[in-house]
Amino acid sequence: MVATAEVIYQRPESFTEVHTHYCPGCTHGVAHRLVAEVIDEMGLREKTIGVAPVGCSVFAYKYFNMDFVEAAHGRAPAMATGIKRVLPKNTVFTYQGDGDLASIGMAEIMHAAARGENITVIFINNAIYGMTGGQMAPTTLPGMKTTSSPFGRDVEMAGYPIRMAEILASMEGSGYVVRRSLHDAVNIRKAKKAIRLAFEAQERGLGFSMVELLSSCPTNWKLSPQESLEFIKDQMVPVFPLGDFKVSEVLQTLKV
Amino acid sequence: MAKELLKGNHAFAEAAIRAGVEAFYGYPITPSTEFLEYMSSRLPSLGRAFVQAESEVSAINMVYGAACTGKRVMTASSSPGISLMMEGISYIAGTEVPAVVVNVMRGGPGLGNIAPSQGDYYQMVKGGGHGDYFPIVLAPASVQEAIDYISLAFDLAEKYRSIVHVIVDGNMGQMMEPAELPPMRELPEEVPEWAVTGAKGRDPNILTSIYIDPVDEEVTNLRLLKRWKEIEKNEVIYDEIDVEDAEILVIGFGTSGRVASSAIREARQEGIKAGLLRPITLAPFPRKRLLELVKKIRRILVVEMNSGMMLDDVMKIVQGQVPIEFYGRMGGMTPLPDEILDEIRRVAANQAPGAEDPRDEWMLRLEKIITGDK
Numbered sequence: 001m002v003a004t005a006e007v008i009y010q011r012p013e014s015f016t017e018v019h020t021h022y023c024p025g026c027t028h029g030v031a032h033r034l035v036a037e038v039i040d041e042m043g044l045r046e047k048t049i050g051v052a053p054v055g056c057s058v059f060a061y062k063y064f065n066m067d068f069v070e071a072a073h074g075r076a077p078a079m080a081t082g083i084k085r086v087l088p089k090n091t092v093f094t095y096q097g098d099g100d101l102a103s104i105g106m107a108e109i110m111h112a113a114a115r116g117e118n119i120t121v122i123f124i125n126n127a128i129y130g131m132t133g134g135q136m137a138p139t140t141l142p143g144m145k146t147t148s149s150p151f152g153r154d155v156e157m158a159g160y161p162i163r164m165a166e167i168l169a170s171m172e173g174s175g176y177v178v179r180r181s182l183h184d185a186v187n188i189r190k191a192k193k194a195i196r197l198a199f200e201a202q203e204r205g206l207g208f209s210m211v212e213l214l215s216s217c218p219t220n221w222k223l224s225p226q227e228s229l230e231f232i233k234d235q236m237v238p239v240f241p242l243g244d245f246k247v248s249e250v251l252q253t254l255k256v
Numbered sequence: 257m258a259k260e261l262l263k264g265n266h267a268f269a270e271a272a273i274r275a276g277v278e279a280f281y282g283y284p285i286t287p288s289t290e291f292l293e294y295m296s297s298r299l300p301s302l303g304r305a306f307v308q309a310e311s312e313v314s315a316i317n318m319v320y321g322a323a324c325t326g327k328r329v330m331t332a333s334s335s336p337g338i339s340l341m342m343e344g345i346s347y348i349a350g351t352e353v354p355a356v357v358v359n360v361m362r363g364g365p366g367l368g369n370i371a372p373s374q375g376d377y378y379q380m381v382k383g384g385g386h387g388d389y390f391p392i393v394l395a396p397a398s399v400q401e402a403i404d405y406i407s408l409a410f411d412l413a414e415k416y417r418s419i420v421h422v423i424v425d426g427n428m429g430q431m432m433e434p435a436e437l438p439p440m441r442e443l444p445e446e447v448p449e450w451a452v453t454g455a456k457g458r459d460p461n462i463l464t465s466i467y468i469d470p471v472d473e474e475v476t477n478l479r480l481l482k483r484w485k486e487i488e489k490n491e492v493i494y495d496e497i498d499v500e501d502a503e504i505l506v507i508g509f510g511t512s513g514r515v516a517s518s519a520i521r522e523a524r525q526e527g528i529k530a531g532l533l534r535p536i537t538l539a540p541f542p543r544k545r546l547l548e549l550v551k552k553i554r555r556i557l558v559v560e561m562n563s564g565m566m567l568d569d570v571m572k573i574v575q576g577q578v579p580i581e582f583y584g585r586m587g588g589m590t591p592l593p594d595e596i597l598d599e600i601r602r603v604a605a606n607q608a609p610g611a612e613d614p615r616d617e618w619m620l621r622l623e624k625i626i627t628g629d630k
Contacts, residue, residue: 047454051321052464061462067452069324070464072347075317078309082321082329083452085305086279090454108317111310 012036014045016065025218025225027182028056028124032063034192035095035122038199039066048091049083051076053105055097056130074105077112080119091202093120099129102138102162109168116173116207120198123164123210125179126217127236134220138162141239146220161239165212169245175206177246181214183232187242196256197247206248214240259434264399264424265290267435268332268358271403273298275410276441277356278327279305281318283337286370287426288360291332312337316344316357323353324463326451328410328444332358334426335376336367338384345419346385349480350465354413358406358422360429363588371588372426374510377565380421381539388477390484392420392491393539397514400435402428405536407438412491414448416483423538425561427511427590488540495534498524502531504604505549507570508559509535511590516559519596528604538566543573556580557603559596561589564615571614579610582618595625 011017014036022028039045045066052060054073061068071079076094084092101109101123112119128146129135135148139161143152169177176198180191191213198209214236216228223231262270269291272280280295292308299306305322309315315331322329333341338359348355361376363369378384381393392412396402402424409420447453452461467473497517499505504523508516513534523530533549535542550556555578558567564582571580583599585591611617 046456049325049452049454058466061464065455065460067455067461068463069321069452070351070462070466071320072317072343075313075320075344078314078317079321079324081307081314082279082281082318082323083325085307085318086322086325086327086329087453107310108314111314115307 012040014039014065016063018062020063021059022056023219025216025228026056027213027215030182030188031122031124031213031215032060034188034195035093036064038192038196041196042199042203044091044199047089048093049087051080051083051092051094053094053096053100055100057095057097057124058131060095074100074103075108076100077105077108077117077119077121081112081115081117084117084119088118091199093122093199095122096124097130098123098125098127098137098139102164109164110171113168113171113174113208113210116175118202118205118207119209120202121208121210122195123212124215125164125212125240126215127161128217128220130217130220139240141235163240165210165245168208168210171208174208174210174246175248176201176209176251178244179212179214179240179242181232181237181242182216183214183229193256197251197254200254200256201248201251204250206250212240259436261432262399262435262437263290263432264402264429265360266294267399267437268402268406268424268429269294269298270437271406272330272356273302274438274440275407276328276443277304277330277410278443279322279329280331281307281309281315281322281329282331282333283309283312283315285312285334285337287362287429288332288334288337288358290429291358291360312340313343316341319355320344320348320351320353323348323355324351324452326448326453330356330358332360334360335362335364335373338376338379342379342385345391346387346389347465349385349389349391349419350387350476351463352417352480353463354417356406356409356413356420356422358424361423361425369588370426372511372561372590373586373588374425374512374561375586376423377538377560377562380423389480390487391539392416392418392487393537394420394422395509395536395538396422396424396428397510397534398435399428399431399433401536403435403437416487418483418487423510425511491537492540492542492545493536494542494545495536497532499531499533499549501529502552503529503554504557504600505531505533505553505555506557506559506596506600507533507535507546507566509538509566512559512561515591515593516596518593519600522593522597523600526601528600530600530604541569541573546570546573550574550577553578555603555606557599558582558614559591559599560584561591562586567614576610579608580614581606582614584618
């Protein structure tokens with residue numbers, strides 16, 4: 001008998017072999033990996049151009065083994081538009097956090113969706129500004145303490161969290177807009193399927209696609225990695241309900 | 257090809273198309289809007305990209321994206337819109353990708369007005385965005401010159417992987433005059449090796465303006481500065497009228513230079529030996545030529561449609577070797593040939609030593625002109 005071994009888990013080709021700078025327990029690494037796996041599985045690596053944001057994932061281009069550009073804060077959808085319009089056959093995606101996408105880049109993301117730009121957006125919502133050290137984000141939960149809402153987000157003074165998936169789904173140019181979470185294995189699997197469908201939407205020319213991913217920030221939440229995952233489940237999901245907000249017909253019957 | 261009667265903004269846009277621009281991203285703003293309108297009607301039928309962006313901020317970042325693919329790309333706007341674009345312009349400079357920006361300048365600061373101005377000299381020539389970088393700035397003075405230099409702008413942008421500004425004013429954007437368009441240039445077939453196009457059969461290309469280690473940023477700054485020195489050496493362009501025997505050297509760019517050329521013709525008829533130096537590259541400035549001319553002339557008159565911005569550069573170069581005087585109109589006012597002729601006559605008769613700041617006396621004269629108390 002000759003023993004055979006089957007590889008069931010390895011580094012995706014779309015990943016580079018470097019250590020990331022992310023904090024222990026941060027789910028950016030999981031989100032990165034899911035995107036890399038999907039790009040591998042769809043055979044898109046050699047035609048993909050990624051657009052990195054400003055925020056914790058500013059160095060995303062170091063971790064993906066593909067062509068990448070680095071946008072100004074919030075401008076990734078505009079940069080992706082500029083690229084996709086001259087290279088329509090390439091796959092173009094942005095990877096953005098909540099400060100980048102929902103605050104300083106609100107105009108760019110809204111109009112990219114309104115125009116039905118055939119790009120894919122991976123949106124990391126961890127309810128806080130991570131890179132600058134834990135300030136209030138447009139997605140910070142009511143009552144949540146941050147370094148710039150030290151007594152908890154007072155909605156009378158600082159307004160309410162913004163639900164981007166719901167807003168972007170209302171744009172006619174959107175082909176696929178969903179929210180998923182990265183707080184446990186089941187949800188991570190669902191997130192991967194959603195990322196797959198988002199890239200499928202782009203490959204089929206169905207317009208703007210976005211996957212919002214509820215993510216953890218143990219360092220700035222001042223919670224342990226495990227407590228952070230529970231925070232997503234218990235605190236964030238009630239404010240940011242998981243679900244499909246826009247799924248174009250073609251995708252509804254697509255098996256991936 | 258024959259000369260046609262062309263409106264400035266339309267002619268500039270068509271010149272860019274014939275120079276092979278593959279994408280235009282812009283936002284409407286007076287007095288540059290016809291540029292965008294023209295592009296919207298022409299580019300789609302040529303299979304080239306056009307997007308009316310949601311803002312100038314987005315437009316320049318679309319330009320940034322397309323520039324990273326190695327495609328020939330541009331935008332056009334006017335002063336307040338250019339202010340909004342400065343973020344993206346700095347990123348384009350920091351990433352070392354080529355792009356062309358046309359500024360059809362209007363009166364300011366703030367919302368100002370929609371009349372012609374040269375008040376963006378500092379913003380365009382000195383960088384405008386944050387950080388250490390050096391834009392190439394072309395300042396044509398007629399529709400024909402703008403056609404020619406917009407074409408050159410793309411070549412310079414690609415040669416030096418640099419941002420190139422073409423600055424004109426509302427006069428030139430809006431006026432019609434006879435000009436000849438060049439034939440259509442072939443689109444470049446080769447993709448630059450640095451461009452992002454998908455990493456097929458090669459290592460990934462990463463285009464970024466981030467150098468988190470200050471050592472790397474300093475290396476980048478030095479590379480940009482060295483490239484700028486090359487540009488200064490190779491790419492200076494200027495025009496001259498009657499400088500060989502001139503005693504009074506008038507210096508003006510764009511519209512103010514063009515108006516000054518009429519005044520100089522009349523001054524010559526009166527026997528005043530006046531000549532014109534009209535920088536076409538404001539950056540790099542024709543520094544060497546100015547230093548040569550300074551040895552032969554008696555006095556300088558700088559004429560601008562701003563508060564004396566190029567004047568500062570002239571003073572820095574001339575270093576007090578000859579007296580310098582200034583005449584400017586601001587706020588969207590264009591000087592008439594007679595005004596400049598009066599100035600040339602006054603300067604020709606003036607034997608006083610140069611003032612520390614030539615603006616001081618000019619301000620008094622301008623106040624009288626404004627109040628009609630001449």
